[in-house]
Amino acid sequence: MKQLLFNLLLLLSISTFSQNFKNVDAKVLEYPRFSKVEDLATQIEKDFTSDLDKARAAFFWLTQNIRYNLKEFYNPRQRSYGFRYSSEAEKEQKLQAIKDKLVADTFRNKMGVCEEYAQSFKKVCDLLNIESDVIKGNVRNDASEIGNIPNDSNHAWNAVKIEDKWIVLDATWAAGYEYNGKWIRDFNEYFFNIPYHKIYKTHFPEESIWVLRFRRFTLEEFYNQPIYTNTFLGLEADLISPKSGIINLTLSEDIHLKFKNLDSSSLVFCTLKGNNLAQKPLITLEKNITTLTIKNPKRNTDLVLYINKNDALHFKIKIK
Numbered sequence: 001m002k003q004l005l006f007n008l009l010l011l012l013s014i015s016t017f018s019q020n021f022k023n024v025d026a027k028v029l030e031y032p033r034f035s036k037v038e039d040l041a042t043q044i045e046k047d048f049t050s051d052l053d054k055a056r057a058a059f060f061w062l063t064q065n066i067r068y069n070l071k072e073f074y075n076p077r078q079r080s081y082g083f084r085y086s087s088e089a090e091k092e093q094k095l096q097a098i099k100d101k102l103v104a105d106t107f108r109n110k111m112g113v114c115e116e117y118a119q120s121f122k123k124v125c126d127l128l129n130i131e132s133d134v135i136k137g138n139v140r141n142d143a144s145e146i147g148n149i150p151n152d153s154n155h156a157w158n159a160v161k162i163e164d165k166w167i168v169l170d171a172t173w174a175a176g177y178e179y180n181g182k183w184i185r186d187f188n189e190y191f192f193n194i195p196y197h198k199i200y201k202t203h204f205p206e207e208s209i210w211v212l213r214f215r216r217f218t219l220e221e222f223y224n225q226p227i228y229t230n231t232f233l234g235l236e237a238d239l240i241s242p243k244s245g246i247i248n249l250t251l252s253e254d255i256h257l258k259f260k261n262l263d264s265s266s267l268v269f270c271t272l273k274g275n276n277l278a279q280k281p282l283i284t285l286e287k288n289i290t291t292l293t294i295k296n297p298k299r300n301t302d303l304v305l306y307i308n309k310n311d312a313l314h315f316k317i318k319i320k
Contacts, residue, residue, distance in 0.1 A: 021056050021192075024048065028060045037107050037120065041127035051130050055160045055167075058124040059192055062117055063175040068183045069111045076113075099123070117171040118156040131161040135168070137205040138219065140227055143273075143302040143314040146245035149223045153206045166213060167193040170203070173230075190234055201228040227314035231307055237262040239313065240289070246316045247303070255294040255303065255317065257281075262290040266307050270294055272317075273302040 027047055034040040044057045103123045106116040118134045125132035139155040140146070157170035174191035176184050194203070196214050204222040205211055226245040240258040247255060264285060269278045270292075281292035294303070297317055305313040 021053075021060070024053050024056050025060050028057050029064065031061060033065050033110065034061075035107055037103050037123050038127060040107075041124050044124070045128060051128075051160075052162045054128050055125065055130060055132075055162065055169075056192065058121055058128075059169055059171055059174070060187075062120055062171045063187050064185075065110060066106060066117060066120065066171075066175065067111045067185070068172065068175060068178075069113050069116075070178060070181070070183050072113050114156045114172040117175070118158050121158045121160075121169075121171055125160060133159050135159055135203075135205045135207070135210055137203060137207075137210075138222065139173075139203055140223065143227055143245070143304075143316055145223065146227065146314070146316050147224055149219055155203070157203060159210070168196075168199060168203075169193060173202075188230055190230055198228075198233055201225065201233060229311050229313070231310040232312035235263070235307070235312075242315075245314070246318060248318050248320055249296060250320050251296065251298060254296050255292075257292040257294070257305065257313075259290045259292070261288050262307075264290070267309060268292065268305070268307055270303060270305045272297050273304075274299075278306070 031040070031043060034043070040058070040061060044054050044061075048054045048057055099119050100123065102116060103120045106112045106120050112120070122132050122134050134156055135158065136153045136156045138150070138153055155172075157168070157172065159166045159168050161167075170191040174188045176186045178184070199214055200217045200222060204217070204219055205214075211217060224244055224246065226239065226242075228239075232239075238260045240260050242257070249255065268283065269280045271278050279294070281294045284291045284293070292305070296319075297303075298319065300319055301317050303315040303317050304311050305315075
């Protein structure tokens, strides 16, 4: 009976947080492009009752109305703030004033980088009395980052507490992506309530409390993984091997990638850095395990695997 009750509660919990937000999103699309964060919070409070719907409304509005600032990303300003304080309370008050100005500028200019998205989401939650946090840490985008640990964090995202459960979200990555030097607005559902078991494939928090809330993992392990893209993370498939983003080969060895639950109807091909032509791997299937075999490139290079015409995984290939 206890096991049955646990399973029922787990099912209810999962269904609660995987609900369809079609109605919430449709309502938010009718909102004006608010120039003040307080106006957005007031409208959300008026239209929605549950904390989950309110958090979703804030998240979705930001992805639809704040444009990513590529110019700032490639030529970042030096953000340093100096002030004096006589108590911890005064310090927190002045830090909050700096964050509030950042959010006010974001709403006025409708533009920002990850810090602006994250601080704006938290400010809306504060106004709605929903517990939330800004998480700072590391993300990766390119094979050149595999195995290369930077000295500083490079990203900010959020967590929000709903019914005593923290859900993790990234409005920046949900809002769109860069393509050929231009930012493309394209909402990605995956980054609202990122699955705990997948979060370390893309995000690594710098604060130990957040590392422990997900599971024990190190920054070195994070950077030594393959690059997992949104395409792959949205699939039911799992990469069984290799787990390392650096594939070491002798000249006589081919590349073998093994997957569980990869849809057999998927269109799969790959490219090697420096080659103009894509190649189709040899595919073998045994029950629910798919193995892709790719010919040895005979040189150090980067491998990109495409699934259904979208890049899915990135590796570094090293010849011994």
